[in-house]
Amino acid sequence: MLDDLDAVLEEEEQAQPAVTRHRNRGRGGRSAIAFFVTLVLLGLLAGGGWYAYSKVKGFFVDDDYAGPGGAEAVVEIKTGQSATDIGTTLVQQKVVASVDAFTNAAKDNSRSKNIQAGWYKLKVEMKASDAVAALLDPKNRWVNKVTLPEGLSYQQTFQKLSEATKIPVAEFAKAAKDPVALGIDASWFKRSDGKPVNKTDIEGFLYPATYDLSPKADATEVLKTIIANFNSEMERLEFIPTVEKTRGGISPYQALIVASIAQAEALKDVDMPKVSRVIYNRAYTDFDAGCRCLGLDSTVNYWLRISGKNVKPSEKLTQADLHNPKNPYNTHDKPGLPPGPIGNPGEAALKGAMSPTNNFPYYYFISIDTKGTMAYGKNGAEHDKNRLKACANGIPLC
Known part of the structure; x- marks a missing residue:
């Protein structure tokens, strides 16, 4: 483009003598030629400039799609x-x-x-x-949202997770066999009462909450997410240091068992510390010196549930159910706390177990109405009176 302009100017120089002889006429011709050349040059520059701009505009203006999008x-x-x-x-x-x-x-x-x-x-x-x-x-957002209520057993939890993620229950059961690999610190699996701990038992560690699970996660990743939340909540509540400092040698795992029982027995948050204290009183004081048995139907029902049998209301539990020697969760005949948690407790139950009600010398509790109001007794006679109250309020115990 610039070479063409040089050629035009060279021809103009060669015509200079003629212009000298006819100055007025030549000057007008030269002006016309220059004007024409200028127009041509500007046009060429404009076209070339646009071409160049189209090639480098990305350096000055961010590339963006017009939208709205397709696939x-x-x-x-x-x-x-x-x-x-x-x-x-x-x-x-x-x-x-x-x-x-x-x-x-x-x-x-x-x-x-x-x-x-x-x-x-x-x-x-x-x-x-x-x-x-x-x-x-x-x-x-593409998530699998699932809410795990307080008190679910691990089997019920797996069922809920399976319904939300479409991952088979069997895969959750397989992944749950190694809680430590999922994020539970091995130090959790300790007891101070001499009873063995099943280190493959994930019960109690599946913290109840609402979870947004990745749609790409497998069973192991889902359980790791829940365990991570459990660890975070335990740290927030200061559960371990509080139990170790205040519960007189009881391990955090034992306190977790107590929390799971309180979750199963009490309907109202206000009763969690009181029920926890009753459990501690029964398991670790002079109550029922011949056995120190908790005598709880909730632990019996837990065994029925995880054994694939039907859970029963207390009035329908038979003597065979209550005193089954093969049931490790038989707290009517076996002393102290059961082998492990009987469900997954929430915050209120955990707080109750780590900080039970002080100066509460009671050994019995019972729901005395359909709203879950609890009554407490110091001895069998007081407990019998509370049972009559429950019967009068429609609770089928009599």
């Missing part, structure tokens, strides 16, 4: 990722056109700091600002 794209946002990290992930899956477009869109959206880790259903070729908005919309 579905499933994207995982990981814990701790920065906006740049997220943008890189989205570019790799062709959700956004450039990392800079996404990071700039995130800067423009004050809520972008609220983007949570997890799996999202987005679209290919989204406008960056739309991608940010989509990551902030809970409707686009």
Whole structure:
């Protein structure tokens, strides 16, 4: 383009003598030629400039799709990722056109700091600002949500998890055989009362809560998520140091067993510390010196449940059920606490077991109405009176 302009100017120089002889006429011709050449040059420069701009515009303006997007794209946002990290992930899956477009869109959206880790259903070729908005919309999160209520057994927990994730119960049972590998510290499996501990028993460690589980997780990863939450909650509650400091040599595992029993026996949070104290009184004082047996139907029913048999209300439990010598959870004949937890206790029950009610010299408890109101007795005579109250209120015990 510049070579063509040089050729025109050279021809103009060669015509100089003629211009000298006819100065006025030549000057007008030269001006016309120069004007024409200028127009041509500007046109060429304009066309070339646009071509060049189209090639380098990415250096000055962030590439971005026009949107709204097409095919579905499933994207995982990981814990701790920065906006740049997220943008890189989205570019790799062709959700956004450039990392800079996404990071700039995130800067423009004050809520972008609220983007949570997890799996999202987005679209290919989204406008960056739309991608940010989509990551902030809970409707686009792809999770398996499951709520584990307080008091479920491990079998009931596996069933709930299976329903939410479509992972077979058998896979959860297999993964649960090594709680230490799932994140439970081996120091948990200790007792100070001389009874053995089953280190393959995950009961008590499946903390009740609502979980958002990765749709890509297998049974092991799901259980690790729940165990991690258990560990976090124990640390928050200061469960281990509190038990070791205040419970007179009782191990945290024993306190966990007490919490699981309180969870099964008491309906109201206010009763958890009182029921826990009754359990401690029965197991570790002079109560029933011949046995020191807890005498609880909840432990008998736990054995029936995990043995694949039907759980029964107290009035339907037979003497054979209550005094089965083959039942390790038979607390009517076997002294002290059962072999392990009988369910997974929640926060109120855990607090009750780690800090039971002080100066509470009671050895009996019973629900005396359908609302779960508890009454306590210091001896058998007081307990019998409370039973009559329960019967009068429609509780089928008489």
